[in-house]
Amino acid sequence: MEGDHSASSFTSAVSLDKLGVSSIPQRYVLPPSQRPSPHVPMISTTLPIIDLSTLWDQSVISRTIDEIGIACKEIGCFQVINHEIDQSVMDEALEVATEFFNLPNDEKMRLFSQDVHKPVRYGTSLNQARDEVYCWRDFIKHYSYPISDWIHMWPSNPSNYREKMGKYVKAVQVLQNQLLEIIFESLGLNRSYLHEEINGGSQTLAVNCYPACPQPGLTLGIHPHSDYGSITVLLQTRSGLEIKDKNNNWVPVPFVEGALVVQLGDQMEVMSNGQYKSVIHRATVNGDDKRFSIVSLHSFAMDRKMGPALELVNDQHPKSYKEFCFREFLDFISGNDITKGRFLDTLKMKKL
Ligand SMILES: O=C(O)CCC(=O)C(=O)O
Numbered sequence: 001m002e003g004d005h006s007a008s009s010f011t012s013a014v015s016l017d018k019l020g021v022s023s024i025p026q027r028y029v030l031p032p033s034q035r036p037s038p039h040v041p042m043i044s045t046t047l048p049i050i051d052l053s054t055l056w057d058q059s060v061i062s063r064t065i066d067e068i069g070i071a072c073k074e075i076g077c078f079q080v081i082n083h084e085i086d087q088s089v090m091d092e093a094l095e096v097a098t099e100f101f102n103l104p105n106d107e108k109m110r111l112f113s114q115d116v117h118k119p120v121r122y123g124t125s126l127n128q129a130r131d132e133v134y135c136w137r138d139f140i141k142h143y144s145y146p147i148s149d150w151i152h153m154w155p156s157n158p159s160n161y162r163e164k165m166g167k168y169v170k171a172v173q174v175l176q177n178q179l180l181e182i183i184f185e186s187l188g189l190n191r192s193y194l195h196e197e198i199n200g201g202s203q204t205l206a207v208n209c210y211p212a213c214p215q216p217g218l219t220l221g222i223h224p225h226s227d228y229g230s231i232t233v234l235l236q237t238r239s240g241l242e243i244k245d246k247n248n249n250w251v252p253v254p255f256v257e258g259a260l261v262v263q264l265g266d267q268m269e270v271m272s273n274g275q276y277k278s279v280i281h282r283a284t285v286n287g288d289d290k291r292f293s294i295v296s297l298h299s300f301a302m303d304r305k306m307g308p309a310l311e312l313v314n315d316q317h318p319k320s321y322k323e324f325c326f327r328e329f330l331d332f333i334s335g336n337d338i339t340k341g342r343f344l345d346t347l348k349m350k351k352l
């Protein structure tokens, strides 16, 4: 049944790809206005590639921090290279991700859930507006920090999933701390700003598999959204990610071997009192091969209310967002009310 999302009737995008369907089921077909652009868009925005090894060189460090600040202000997204996560750690995480999605359906379905509060869940996704349009994507999502609290719940098949994915998760945790320090510094805040909220924060890993799609022009792998947290670190195997720039154009994020994509989330926009923007993004799919992404979503403490940094609120920059905590976000997205729009929009304070 088309609109039935119960486990027994669930057909994942990966299963449809394995079946070799030549057209996609109606529930994946988007209205024309929401489909990906049929032609390569004019690139009006260039996404910076930041070499993090420059942070060790005192003579260039301030230039790098400025570059990151500009990217956060203008786009809310940049790529990083020389980030000190070994290529082998990234490759092995992608290998176990691939093996997981290759498992028989029944095996994966043991982790199936549509409950966003579940710490580990496998599934497909409906669009952000919670209507009946699916995305051409399968995913496994799991809480990942503190790792010792959650790792025993992660997939046990393939047998080295926990070990390999665990290595990546720990490495990306270190990188996220480093990136947050630089981002705070670029805002003129202390490097150790929000230290406690970061230590008491959360990390969720979304491991996404976008199978080859027979009609990539009609659907998307993930619908437009911004991430809710502080920052997101994304590892991809080929291009497909697109971000919305200031002029409302969709800009493809090029695949750069060894690079990681950093995206700002809603918590960062709120914390910076709107100086930095959370980036709206989506994933397109393609006709020739699978694409994987491993997306590490970081957020400040779950139950602590977060608002704009006092240091960034003044007469010229009045407070423009309400405080919120991560739990409110979860409640928001598990509700079905599509009239509320994006979570961040509900936090914006109207100018008097
Ligand atoms: O796979 C991608 O490129 C985007 C995934 C994403 O936005 C997410 O998981 O939040």
Ligand SMILES: [Fe+2]
Pocket: 225, 226, 227, 281
């Ligand atoms: Fe995202």
